[in-house]
Amino acid sequence: MSAKSAEIFFKSESRYRTLVENSCDIIFSLDTEGNFTFVSHAWKTVLGHDRGDAVGHNFRKFIHPEDIPRYETSIMTALQTNSAQEVTYRIHHADGSWRWHTSRGTPHVDENGVLTVIGMAYDVTERLRIEEIMTQTEKMIMISGMAAGMAHEINNPLGAILQHAQNIERRVSTGIPANLKAAAEVGVDLDLVRAYLQKRGIFDFIGHIRTAGMRASVIISNMLYFSRRSESGAEYIDLSALLDRVLELAGTDYHLKKKYDFRRIDLQRDYAADLPLVPLVVAELEQVLLNIIHNAAQAMAGAAMRREPRITLRTRLSEGMVLIEIEDNGPGMDEATRLRIFEPFFSTKEVGVSTGLGLSVAYAIVTKGHRGAIEVQSRPGEGSCFTVKLPLQGKA
Ligand SMILES: Nc1ncnc2c1ncn2[C@@H]1O[C@H](COP(=O)(O)OP(=O)(O)OP(=O)(O)O)[C@@H](O)[C@H]1O
Ligand SMILES: [Mg+2]
Numbered sequence: 402m403s404a405k406s407a408e409i410f411f412k413s414e415s416r417y418r419t420l421v422e423n424s425c426d427i428i429f430s431l432d433t434e435g436n437f438t439f440v441s442h443a444w445k446t447v448l449g450h451d452r453g454d455a456v457g458h459n460f461r462k463f464i465h466p467e468d469i470p471r472y473e474t475s476i477m478t479a480l481q482t483n484s485a486q487e488v489t490y491r492i493h494h495a496d497g498s499w500r501w502h503t504s505r506g507t508p509h510v511d512e513n514g515v516l517t518v519i520g521m522a523y524d525v526t527e528r529l530r531i532e533e534i535m536t537q538t539e540k541m542i543m544i545s546g547m548a549a550g551m552a553h554e555i556n557n558p559l560g561a562i563l564q565h566a567q568n569i570e571r572r573v574s575t576g577i578p579a580n581l582k583a584a585a586e587v588g589v590d591l592d593l594v595r596a597y598l599q600k601r602g603i604f605d606f607i608g609h610i611r612t613a614g615m616r617a618s619v620i621i622s623n624m625l626y627f628s629r630r631s632e633s634g635a636e637y638i639d640l641s642a643l644l645d646r647v648l649e650l651a652g653t654d655y656h657l658k659k660k661y662d663f664r665r666i667d668l669q670r671d672y673a674a675d676l677p678l679v680p681l682v683v684a685e686l687e688q689v690l691l692n693i694i695h696n697a698a699q700a701m702a703g704a705a706m707r708r709e710p711r712i713t714l715r716t717r718l719s720e721g722m723v724l725i726e727i728e729d730n731g732p733g734m735d736e737a738t739r740l741r742i743f744e745p746f747f748s749t750k751e752v753g754v755s756t757g758l759g760l761s762v763a764y765a766i767v768t769k770g771h772r773g774a775i776e777v778q779s780r781p782g783e784g785s786c787f788t789v790k791l792p793l794q795g796k797a
Pocket of ligand 2: 759
């Protein structure tokens with residue numbers, strides 16, 4: 402549109418008004434104090450708040466407290482530099498949620514000489530979510546590729562270490578005729594050799610080599626999940642029954658490890674009644690869910706809980722996928738932690754006790770093994786909610 406035609410177009414007040422009022426984006430103006438002087442019809446349709454709640458009120462009433470400084474800066478900069486400024490922030494919706502919006506505001510002096518910032522705002526929550534998934538996916542492909550490569554490389558030498566430790570034990574055993582024969586040939590008494598090895602703690606050293614080697618080998622076999630191609634051995638499974646079994650397993654396991662009493666946790670089940678059978682590899686999905694539940698239990702045990710610890714398991718159908726939600730009311734996590742939890746070896750727990758592989762293996766099993774998705778929502782102090790999404794069309 403040329404400047405002339407734009408002038409003609411906007412000369413019509415009603416045309417201008419129609420355009421503003423029918424825009425799907427929120428159009429607004431703020432005075433220099435940050436009070437709304439106008440919001441378009443979309444304010445109501447997008448946010449659910451009445452327009453009257455906005456006009457005459459300050460933007461701070463609607464913007465997330467953490468984002469207010471950023472919003473303020475953008476208005477100040479727009480006014481000071483007389484230029485358009487963009488800012489992304491969370492805004493309160495009438496349903497109680499906070500959603501991400503981006504707005505672009507420009508200073509404007511009206512016919513009465515009053516300075517305002519006029520702008521447009523639109524919901525970018527979904528776009529940000531998709532961007533995060535893409536970044537997360539790319540990062541995981543890179544890191545898990547490296548981890549799988551390392552696992553393959555370490556697997557052979559580790560196998561040799563374990564095998565040779567076992568050979569040493571066998572070669573000094575008195576129960577093998579070849580050992581007795583070789584000892585006789587060199588003129589030593591095998592019982593005395595054993596007594597010496599025992600006295601100097603050499604059998605213990607070999608035992609330690611084997612225990613450490615076995616621990617490494619569990620880590621390596623977990624890392625090998627990263628290079629798994631796709632599901633094999635999937636069966637059509639009743640998910641509700643599987644979830645019940647996992648909860649039972651989680652309880653027994655915890656009781657055995659005596660970390661704390663799993664029975665203290667209030668377990669809520671909210672399963673969809675109409676779920677079809679879901680194609681999945683039982684042992685693998687059990688591992689995924691157990692790890693998520695253990696993490697929740699550990700997080701709640703480690704935090705000073707002001708409320709009764711609770712884990713809620715939910716299932717539902719959405720867009721051809723079955724969704725399993727595991728929600729806890731534990732300490733939650735900050736943004737920096739949340740963005741890293743699926744990385745192999747990322748852990749905030751005690752070194753040597755946790756490897757930080759749990760969720761990265763879960764990620765590999767769900768995304769590669771089952772062509773599904775796994776996501777987490779969490780905020781400090783507000784608990785965490787993991788969602789495992791599995792496709793209903795599998796290769797069982
Ligand atoms: N429900 C949760 N609440 C709070 N933080 C969590 C929760 N689940 C996971 N985390 C965080 O994610 C990190 C990574 O979890 P992951 O299961 O991969 O490793 P880990 O539990 O630390 O170690 P491992 O599973 O090998 O024992 C945890 O160390 C913890 O900081
Ligand atoms: Mg874990």
